[in-house]
Amino acid sequence: MTSPAPVAEQRETLKRGPAAVPALSIDGVSHSYGPRRALIDVSFNVQPASFTALLGLNGAGKSTLFSLITRLFGIQTGRVGIFGHDISRTPGEALRLLGVVFQPRTLDLDLSLTQNLLYHAALHGISRREAATRSAELLARIGLTERAGSKVRDLSGGQMRRLEIARALLHRPRLLLLDEPTVGLDVKARADIISHVRQLVTEQGIGVLWATHLFDEITAGDELVVLHQGKVLAQGPMNRVITEAGAQDVNTAFMRLTGAQVMPGGGT
Amino acid sequence: MSSIATRDAPRGFSLQEYMTCLTGIVWREGLRFLHQRERFVSALVRPLVWLFIFAAGFRQVLGISIIPPYETYILYEVFIAPGLMAMIQLFNGMQSSLSMVYDREMGNMRTLLVSPLPRGFLLFCKLLAGTAVSLLQVYAFLIIAWFWDITPPPIGYLAVLPALILSGLMLGSLGMLISSGIKQLENFAGVMNFVIFPMFFASSALYPLWRVQEGSPYLYYVCQANPFTHAVELIRFALYGQINWISLAVVGACTIVFMIGAIFAYDPSRGLARRGPAGGEG
Numbered sequence: 001m002t003s004p005a006p007v008a009e010q011r012e013t014l015k016r017g018p019a020a021v022p023a024l025s026i027d028g029v030s031h032s033y034g035p036r037r038a039l040i041d042v043s044f045n046v047q048p049a050s051f052t053a054l055l056g057l058n059g060a061g062k063s064t065l066f067s068l069i070t071r072l073f074g075i076q077t078g079r080v081g082i083f084g085h086d087i088s089r090t091p092g093e094a095l096r097l098l099g100v101v102f103q104p105r106t107l108d109l110d111l112s113l114t115q116n117l118l119y120h121a122a123l124h125g126i127s128r129r130e131a132a133t134r135s136a137e138l139l140a141r142i143g144l145t146e147r148a149g150s151k152v153r154d155l156s157g158g159q160m161r162r163l164e165i166a167r168a169l170l171h172r173p174r175l176l177l178l179d180e181p182t183v184g185l186d187v188k189a190r191a192d193i194i195s196h197v198r199q200l201v202t203e204q205g206i207g208v209l210w211a212t213h214l215f216d217e218i219t220a221g222d223e224l225v226v227l228h229q230g231k232v233l234a235q236g237p238m239n240r241v242i243t244e245a246g247a248q249d250v251n252t253a254f255m256r257l258t259g260a261q262v263m264p265g266g267g268t
Numbered sequence: 269m270s271s272i273a274t275r276d277a278p279r280g281f282s283l284q285e286y287m288t289c290l291t292g293i294v295w296r297e298g299l300r301f302l303h304q305r306e307r308f309v310s311a312l313v314r315p316l317v318w319l320f321i322f323a324a325g326f327r328q329v330l331g332i333s334i335i336p337p338y339e340t341y342i343l344y345e346v347f348i349a350p351g352l353m354a355m356i357q358l359f360n361g362m363q364s365s366l367s368m369v370y371d372r373e374m375g376n377m378r379t380l381l382v383s384p385l386p387r388g389f390l391l392f393c394k395l396l397a398g399t400a401v402s403l404l405q406v407y408a409f410l411i412i413a414w415f416w417d418i419t420p421p422p423i424g425y426l427a428v429l430p431a432l433i434l435s436g437l438m439l440g441s442l443g444m445l446i447s448s449g450i451k452q453l454e455n456f457a458g459v460m461n462f463v464i465f466p467m468f469f470a471s472s473a474l475y476p477l478w479r480v481q482e483g484s485p486y487l488y489y490v491c492q493a494n495p496f497t498h499a500v501e502l503i504r505f506a507l508y509g510q511i512n513w514i515s516l517a518v519v520g521a522c523t524i525v526f527m528i529g530a531i532f533a534y535d536p537s538r539g540l541a542r543r544g545p546a547g548g549e550g
Contacts, residue, residue, distance in 0.1 A: 102378055123293070
């Protein structure tokens with residue numbers, strides 16, 4: 001609602017490309033841990049240049065889904081595609097287009113910011129010189145150039161998250177997954193990270209899947225996927241999901257859909 | 269921007285990309301090792317305690333006859349030096365696997381495993397990096413041992429390198445195989461007791477096998493079947509510029525088996541998939 005019209009138009013054109021391959025396609029995915037079913041027939045798409053919020057309470061299956069998309073677990077049933085590349089059959093091509101920010105911190109605390117970035121670049125086969133250039137650019141973008149040589153341990157929580165996002169962008173992915181990236185951050189750091197990621201969507205056309213249980217991180221114009229107890233209960237543009245649930249806002253819509261008791265502003 | 273929605277043809281990975289990845293993983297492991305100075309010190313102190321104290325005490329108890337590759341009577345210290353070199357690698361291999369369990373809990377393992385390069389290759393790089401770290405430790409030990417009159421022929425220092433790389437890979441891949449089965453850090457202490465100590469004591473590291481045979485024929489067969497015995501013998505012969513072909517064959521075969529096992533265990537559709545969610549929540 002707040003985004004200016006030209007940007008919205010640009011996003012529409014990006015979505016309506018000639019052979020529109022979704023950035024991420026989840027197709028009939030189910031997953032069980034022994035007898036416990038964590039995901040049940042989950043299907044949805046994330047389009048390029050779109051911000052898709054995966055909304056669910058803790059334990060809804062968000063982390064399991066992320067583990068499947070990132071190939072940490074094998075897929076039991078269904079299919080996951082990244083820009084048309086099947087994650088099980090051609091994992092290399094699929095993972096190359098994917099950037100991930102996991103919920104637990106995954107930085108080397110004793111290494112410097114630059115060393116962390118260079119290591120990640122090496123894992124993607126990016127040459128040292130190219131990696132150094134890209135690292136410097138990304139550090140400048142997240143405002144941490146002066147800290148480039150200090151240990152990650154000395155950063156604040158918000159700075160670490162920004163660094164993790166920068167790291168996820170180092171190999172220039174076209175799909176970015178973020179698993180509850182703002183957990184444990186203060187209001188200012190949260191706002192910074194959200195606006196940074198939204199910029200990536202509008203300026204670089206990256207498709208974003210943003211898992212969260214915080215309703216205030218979602219705005220009108222976002223795509224919404226509501227995941228509850230392993231099932232997709234609703235999906236589509238935010239306004240439509242709210243209207244179809246016969247509600248006024250996301251919070252109420254979520255409550256109606258899941259029957260859960262939700263505190264204003266999110267959380268369980 | 270118009271190409272954004274089209275699907276690219278698979279382009280695979282160039283040799284250069286593989287090499288960049290390999291050097292990156294080894295470089296990171298080296299940096300981590302430098303940051304953990306206490307790990308280096310303890311890796312050195314452990315074999316030196318055996319060399320300075322245990323060997324000195326046992327010198328009078330155990331007489332070593334002339335057995336290949338030695339051509340003269342040797343001191344007990346000289347005999348156990350190759351065993352202690354292998355011990356450094358055994359501990360290092362298990363410690364690297366500890367770091368994999370730790371990494372997996374801390375999430376660093378995730379960073380490695382979402383690399384687009386083939387997972388088997390990533391694990392191989394990780395093994396090679398661990399082996400490189402063990403080489404630093406072993407050569408540091410050899411330098412100190414030289415002042416303790418353990419002076420193999422100069423060519424031995426070079427000839428032992430390929431032997432150390434192979435034994436390092438074998439012990440590292442064994443550790444990795446074990447780590448894939450460990451869910452929590454606490455279990456690792458058990459692995460130390462059930463893997464490291466039996467492997468070390470039921471081997472030719474501390475006593476020649478003919479001595480063991482005199483004492484207990486059964487233990488002798490156990491020692492013969494222990495891959496660690498062959499790692500020790502491979503290193504012992506190489507240190508004197510010779511090749512023990514049987515040990516080479518055993519260590520080579522075990523390396524391949526353990527490595528395939530480890531790669532299989534870390535395959536997403538088999539190993540990790542059977543366990544619960546890694547992040548702790550569904």
